[in-house]
Amino acid sequence: MKVIIFGATGMIGQGVLRECLLDPGVESVLTVGRRATGKEHEKLHELVLADLHDYSSVANKLAGYDACFFCLGVASAGMKEDDYRSITRDIPAAAGQVLAERNPGMTFVFVSGRSTDSSEKGPVMWARVKGAAENAIFALPFKGKFAFRPGFIQPLHGIQSRTPLYRFFYVLLGPLMPALRALFPSSVSTTEQIGRAMLNVSRRGYPKAILETADIEAAAKLDATSPA
Numbered sequence: 001m002k003v004i005i006f007g008a009t010g011m012i013g014q015g016v017l018r019e020c021l022l023d024p025g026v027e028s029v030l031t032v033g034r035r036a037t038g039k040e041h042e043k044l045h046e047l048v049l050a051d052l053h054d055y056s057s058v059a060n061k062l063a064g065y066d067a068c069f070f071c072l073g074v075a076s077a078g079m080k081e082d083d084y085r086s087i088t089r090d091i092p093a094a095a096g097q098v099l100a101e102r103n104p105g106m107t108f109v110f111v112s113g114r115s116t117d118s119s120e121k122g123p124v125m126w127a128r129v130k131g132a133a134e135n136a137i138f139a140l141p142f143k144g145k146f147a148f149r150p151g152f153i154q155p156l157h158g159i160q161s162r163t164p165l166y167r168f169f170y171v172l173l174g175p176l177m178p179a180l181r182a183l184f185p186s187s188v189s190t191t192e193q194i195g196r197a198m199l200n201v202s203r204r205g206y207p208k209a210i211l212e213t214a215d216i217e218a219a220a221k222l223d224a225t226s227p228a
Helices: 011-022 081-102 125-138 164-183 191-204 213-220
Strands: 002-006 028-033 044-048 067-070 107-111 144-148 152-154 188-190
Touching: 002 011, 002 081, 011 028, 011 067, 011 191, 067 081, 067 191, 081 107, 081 125, 107 125, 107 191, 125 144, 144 191, 152 191, 188 191, 188 213, 191 213
Parallel strands: 002 028, 002 067, 028 044, 067 107, 107 144, 152 188
Antiparallel strands: none
16 A cells, blocks of 8 residues: 655644554555654655645656655644635645545545534534535545544653644643543544554544544554455
């Protein structure tokens, strides 16, 4: 399987990249983003672009892939809706359009968020915009289309958020994480689970197009013999 990852320098993207590089069934990984990951691996190839809204000059480099894991995102705090929409909805829609044209057999997995608003009409700005992004992806002619809606995400294997405030909270909550996972199992995922779940749904599908935390955990546990 050949995989494209958008946003591989973010916390979720780092976890997804790790699982892809470890997976013997993944032949190659192309990361796409505004900066390089800083990692070296025989499977890894990187495409650094200044403008993630325009893929006209690199479209041919995006052909021949089986799955796209779209992990790129930004915190909505302090952002105007138009600016947040430009990143959160418009970038995946532009990338998805090019990828769907060149990879009709591709599975596209979009990282959304818990409580995303599919109606695009609710009072919460980030939820409306995430809903618009999901809807844009679901409208494209991919073989498989999934939205992951994780709640709280526990970073594993030394992975850290690039957002200073998030890193601060993770340091505070780190010792409490086992208790949080025990008390709120439907609200906490790990970066490892998200990566494994993406690989599994790309290979085997899943009964739901929108995966909440419990679905992500279930998808991460799928193997070659278990039913989807």
